[in-house]
Amino acid sequence: MDYVPKNLDAELQHAFKIANEANFSEEELELQHRKKDWVYIQKSSIDLAKRQGLEQGLEQVVINSYRAGVRVELITQITGLDEERIKEIIRRNQSDEKYRG
Numbered sequence: 001m002d003y004v005p006k007n008l009d010a011e012l013q014h015a016f017k018i019a020n021e022a023n024f025s026e027e028e029l030e031l032q033h034r035k036k037d038w039v040y041i042q043k044s045s046i047d048l049a050k051r052q053g054l055e056q057g058l059e060q061v062v063i064n065s066y067r068a069g070v071r072v073e074l075i076t077q078i079t080g081l082d083e084e085r086i087k088e089i090i091r092r093n094q095s096d097e098k099y100r101g
Contacts, residue, residue, distance in 0.1 A: 062089045
């Protein structure tokens, strides 16, 4: 099938996809599956990088706020992290600074 309308619901799009793949040779089908795997891996890598970046940014907000004299209770309200997590970030940062300093 050369043309698949864009405004179909998800079930019909899936049916067209299956019909298209039924016409693939074994090599074409294998290549298609490898492409799907590659896209999935790339998307997962990007999602992981985003989560890690957000986590690092949030930790930096905690550290900078604490250094500026902001109370832990207020940092909790600002970041949405619980008090124990904030204290853990502060402790880890202070021990890291000891080893660097």
